[in-house]
Amino acid sequence: MKILVCIKQVHDPETIFRVDESTGSVKPEGHVKYWMNHADEFAVEEAILIKEAHPGTIVDALTVGPDRAARVLERAVGMGADNGVHLLVTGEGYISPLTIASWIASYAFDREYDLILAGVMAEDHMNGQVGPLLAELLSLPCATSVIFEDLRAKGGMVHVEREIEGGLRDVLELALPALLTVQTGINKPRYPSLSNLLRAKEQKAFVIDLETLPSVEEREEVLSSHYPGKSRIGMVLEGDQWKKASQLLQLFEKKAFI
Amino acid sequence: MKKKHLSKRLSENGFVASRAASYTANRVMKRTVVIIAEHNEGRAIPMTYELVTLAHKIGEACSLELKVVVLGAEVETISGEIATTTGIDVVAVRNTSLATYNAELYKNLLTEILSLMEPNFVLAPQTTRGIDFAPGLAVRLKAGCITGVNAMGGKEGKIYFSRSAYNGKIVSDLLPLGKTTVLIVEPGAFKPHPKISSFPGNVDLRISTAEPEKTKSLGIKSAEREDSGLAEADVIVAAGRGIGERKNLVLIERLAGLFPRSAVAGSRPICDQGWMAYKSQVGLTGTTVSPRLYIACGISGAIQHTVGMQGAGFIVAISTDPNAAIFNMADVCIVEDLTSFIPTFLEVYQEKAK
Numbered sequence: 325m326k327i328l329v330c331i332k333q334v335h336d337p338e339t340i341f342r343v344d345e346s347t348g349s350v351k352p353e354g355h356v357k358y359w360m361n362h363a364d365e366f367a368v369e370e371a372i373l374i375k376e377a378h379p380g381t382i383v384d385a386l387t388v389g390p391d392r393a394a395r396v397l398e399r400a401v402g403m404g405a406d407n408g409v410h411l412l413v414t415g416e417g418y419i420s421p422l423t424i425a426s427w428i429a430s431y432a433f434d435r436e437y438d439l440i441l442a443g444v445m446a447e448d449h450m451n452g453q454v455g456p457l458l459a460e461l462l463s464l465p466c467a468t469s470v471i472f473e474d475l476r477a478k479g480g481m482v483h484v485e486r487e488i489e490g491g492l493r494d495v496l497e498l499a500l501p502a503l504l505t506v507q508t509g510i511n512k513p514r515y516p517s518l519s520n521l522l523r524a525k526e527q528k529a530f531v532i533d534l535e536t537l538p539s540v541e542e543r544e545e546v547l548s549s550h551y552p553g554k555s556r557i558g559m560v561l562e563g564d565q566w567k568k569a570s571q572l573l574q575l576f577e578k579k580a581f582i
Numbered sequence: 583m584k585k586k587h588l589s590k591r592l593s594e595n596g597f598v599a600s601r602a603a604s605y606t607a608n609r610v611m612k613r614t615v616v617i618i619a620e621h622n623e624g625r626a627i628p629m630t631y632e633l634v635t636l637a638h639k640i641g642e643a644c645s646l647e648l649k650v651v652v653l654g655a656e657v658e659t660i661s662g663e664i665a666t667t668t669g670i671d672v673v674a675v676r677n678t679s680l681a682t683y684n685a686e687l688y689k690n691l692l693t694e695i696l697s698l699m700e701p702n703f704v705l706a707p708q709t710t711r712g713i714d715f716a717p718g719l720a721v722r723l724k725a726g727c728i729t730g731v732n733a734m735g736g737k738e739g740k741i742y743f744s745r746s747a748y749n750g751k752i753v754s755d756l757l758p759l760g761k762t763t764v765l766i767v768e769p770g771a772f773k774p775h776p777k778i779s780s781f782p783g784n785v786d787l788r789i790s791t792a793e794p795e796k797t798k799s800l801g802i803k804s805a806e807r808e809d810s811g812l813a814e815a816d817v818i819v820a821a822g823r824g825i826g827e828r829k830n831l832v833l834i835e836r837l838a839g840l841f842p843r844s845a846v847a848g849s850r851p852i853c854d855q856g857w858m859a860y861k862s863q864v865g866l867t868g869t870t871v872s873p874r875l876y877i878a879c880g881i882s883g884a885i886q887h888t889v890g891m892q893g894a895g896f897i898v899a900i901s902t903d904p905n906a907a908i909f910n911m912a913d914v915c916i917v918e919d920l921t922s923f924i925p926t927f928l929e930v931y932q933e934k935a936k
Contacts, residue, residue, distance in 0.1 A: 337749050337823070337882055338903050350752050362851070421717075422727070449747045450884065451729050453717045460721035465686060465796035468714045469867070485803065487867050488710040491860070493803045494683065499796040507867070509854040543726030543760035547742050552753045552910050556897065560915045568916055569927040572898070573934065575914065579896065581817060581875045582841055582931075 325381040325477055328432055329371045330442040330454065331364035331400055333393040337447060348548030349417065360396040363443030365513040367506040371441055372404040372514070374475055382406050386431070388424050389413055394529055401524035402516025408529030411537070418546055421453035426540045428454070429461035431532065439482065440503040444469050455505035465498040468505040615640050616701040617650045617670075618692065620711055621660045626652075629707040631774035633767055634668050638775065639734055640703055643741050649673065649699065650783075653691055655681040661785045669779030677790040679799075686797035688715040691790060693722045696762075704764045710867065716766050725762035730885060732771035749882040750907025769866075769889045810861040810869065815845035817875045820864055820891070821857075822849040824880020824901055825920065828857045833924040834879060840931060847871070849887045865890040879920045883908030900924075 336357040341350050360368075368385060375381040385400035386409040387393045397408030411427050413419065432440065440459070445452040452468070459466030471493065472485035477500070486494040487507050498504075516524075561568040576582040615637045619630045630650075637648050650672040652661045661674035675691055692715075696704060704719070706712040708730060720727035733744040735755065742755040743765060812818060819838040821831060831846075838844040848858040850865055864871055865887040876894035881887060883899075883906055891897070892911060899912035900920045909915040916923065 335748070339748075340905055341748055341752050343752065350748070350754075422721075445886075447749065447884075450745075450749075450886075452713050453727060453729055456714065456717040457721055457727070460689075460718035466714075466718060467685070467797075469710050486710065486714070488802075489867065491804065491868075494710075495800040495803050496684075497798040497800065502796075508850060509860070512856075544728055544756045544758050544763065547737070547755040547757045549747075549752050549754045552746065552750060552907065555892075555911045556913045558909055558912055558915050560909075560917070565918060565923055565926040566930065568918065569923065569930040572914065572916065572927060573930055576875075579875075581896070 325374070325378050325439070326435070326437045327371045327374060327381060327383045328435075328437040328440045329364075329367050329383060329385045329400065329405065330428060330440065330458070331368060331385055331387050331396050332361045332443070332446045332448075333358050333387065333389050333396045334361045334446055334448045343549050343551065348546070348550075350549045351416075358392060358395065360399055361443050361446045361448075363445060363447075363506060363508050364396075365443075366508050366510050367441040367443050368400045368403050368405060369511045369513040370473065370506055371439075373511060374439070375404065378475070378477060384409055384437075386411065386428060388419070388427055390416060397529045398521065398524040399516055401527070402521040403514055404517075404520060407527075408524070410529040410531045411534055412531050413534060418449070420542055420544065421449075421451045421457055422543060423540055425454045425457035425461055427534060427537050428458050430537045432458075433462055436501075438477070438501050439475065440464065440501070442503070442505050444505045444507045452505070455503060459503035462501075462503070464501055464503045466503045466505075467496060467498060469507045470504045471507045471510050473504060473510070612647050613644070614647045614649050614699055614701040615703045615705065616696060616699060617648070618704065618706045618712070618716075619650050619652045619660070619664055619672075620707050620709060621652065621654060624656065624659060626660050626664055627707065627709070628774060629709070629767075629769055630664065631668075631777065632769070632772040633705045633707060634670070634775035635772040636731075636734065636765075636767060637670075637703075637705055639772075640741065643734075643736060644702065646702055649701070651675070651692065651695060653677065653680055653688060655679070658785075658787070661787070665783035665785050667777035667779060668775065669781050669783050671783040671786065673786045673788065675788045675790050677792060679793050682799045682801055683711050683714075684794050684797055684799045685715045685718070686794040687792060689718050689722060690792060690794075692719050696723055701762060703758075704762065706764065706766050708766045708768050712766050716764050720762075720764040723762050723764070724760070725764050726758050726760045727764045727766070728756050728758070729766040730768050731765045732768040732885075746885055746907070749884045750888070750910070751905055768885060770892055810845070810847075810859075812845050812847055812862065812864065812869045812871050815843055815871070815873050817841035817844040817877070818847050818864070818871055818873045818891075818894075819844065819877045819879065820847040820849065820881060821852050821879050822881030822887070823851045824882070824903075825852070826880070828855070830921055831857060833921065836928060837877065837879075837924050840928075841875070849881050878908050878912070879924070881908050882906050883911065
């Protein structure tokens with residue numbers, strides 16, 4: 325059994341972003357912290373759980389990103405993935421989901437993965453597209469927002485529950501090879517172990533120069549970026565905590581909430 | 583140079599508003615906007631009419647015709663309802679294998695229908711179903727795909743679509759470049775189109791016997807989730823990742839305790855941590871609520887959460903991050919650490935009660 329887990333390094337959600345009005349590009353400000361996209365941690369954990377249940381399974385963790393993204397591969401190997409694969413991007417900036425999916429597809433298509441896992445959505449661009457696009461580019465059956473999975477390798481299929489609206493679950497079986505995007509909460513992601521982390525530092529990720537992969541024609545372009553408008557008044561309370569709290573209480577009383 | 587090339591490509595693809603239809607050798611290609619109508623228990627989901635609003639906006643800007651496509655095991659009533667109330671022509675495909683949604687069959691059938699229509703735009707709702715099939719459909723149609731569309735705009739004869747990123751802190755405007763673009767539309771972003779039309783649209787009913795090969799649907803299962811009472815609450819106090827530690831949940835509960843008919847809720851990360859049960863989750867995959875008052879504590883304001891609470895009567899947001907997107911949709915903004923602000927508020931309340 326061979327599993328590929330696609331992960332992404334994202335900014336800390338409290339990061340301040342500045343829009344460059346002239347170019348419309350978005351840049352983080354100050355000292356920026358980065359970590360593995362939350363949902364991707366669950367995808368890595370799910371892969372490791374499958375590996376533990378099916379001895380002989382190989383788990384490759386793959387990321388598309390600049391140099392700094394190597395850290396998330398280290399973390400994935402630290403959690404128990406066998407290898408890190410880094411599709412190395414030079415420079416920062418927006419890359420479309422289709423381009424990312426196409427790069428991963430050209431890496432994965434002849435490597436005979438039985439299962440490809442990804443997080444349901446990246447927290448930064450919130451597109452939720454790379455997983456389903458990748459599945460289609462590789463002609464694999466796909467299920468998104470997976471909250472339960474039971475791999476039945478002998479039967480050549482994976483039993484899946486997708487989380488849908490209203491607390492319901494869509495139950496299905498996908499023929500392997502297949503791609504699943506994993507919803508948060510499917511498991512409890514483990515912390516990397518020291519021995520695995522040391523191994524990660526030593527073995528280094530397999531780095532692929534994107535120049536060697538075919539590129540796709542973009543189908544949409546970011547025209548500009550800006551700050552969102554307000555949908556409500558957004559009265560900002562001023563003063564010290566006591567003053568703010570008193571103002572808030574007055575408001576609640578005036579509106580007869582309390 | 584690049585701009586000129588771009589506008590040429592756009593006009594070739596009919597994005598620039600013009601009455602000129604593109605002629606092929608022996609037929610007139612009608613350029614269209616196609617709405618994929620999602621339905622549940624025999625009714626079109628309410629969001630379908632939000633898509634109709636956006637479709638009209640695009641249709642008017644680019645002189646495009648509107649069409650609706652409905653897939654399902656029972657489609658007669660739904661397609662009739664949509665054709666009558668919107669006046670738009672509906673293509674309805676009946677397939678008994680679609681008693682429950684099946685991604686593979688959706689993609690197969692839609693590719694078949696849409697490759698013949700060659701629409702400029704395909705609109706799907708950003709539901710767990712829309713986000714499941716629409717990106718793959720875009721690949722098959724060699725189309726672009728934009729998720730989370732929440733506004734449309736025009737600039738220099740081109741139309742663009744806006745979407746939020748970075749937890750709602752930034753909005754990006756995207757320009758479609760391809761012949762076809764799939765738009766996955768955020769719930770609540772467009773007002774539902776009024777259900778009035780003097781001329782009903784036609785319904786083109788087609789029967790399909792196709793079956794999926796690699797994806798077998800086994801039905802819908804209800805998760806073990808009891809009613810949380812959130813839907814009935816007048817006041818909801820909700821906790822997000824910003825509460826920091828589990829022990830701070832007590833503050834949320836104490837704050838909620840001040841209000842009659844109140845309940846506590848959480849954003850998804852709080853439930854994933856196991857700090858709150860999933861039945862208390864507000865958002866896309868949780869409960870949608872519209873209380874009189876919603877107090878968001880340490881919630882960033884990503885759309886996965888806000889689609890579930892944007893209908894609240896009055897919204898108060900408390901966060902340490904002055905740039906948090908939740909402040910853009912709040913009536914009252916408090917930039918404070920909730921772990922010290924809520925105790926202060928409780929104290930002020932008690933002082934006054936004396």
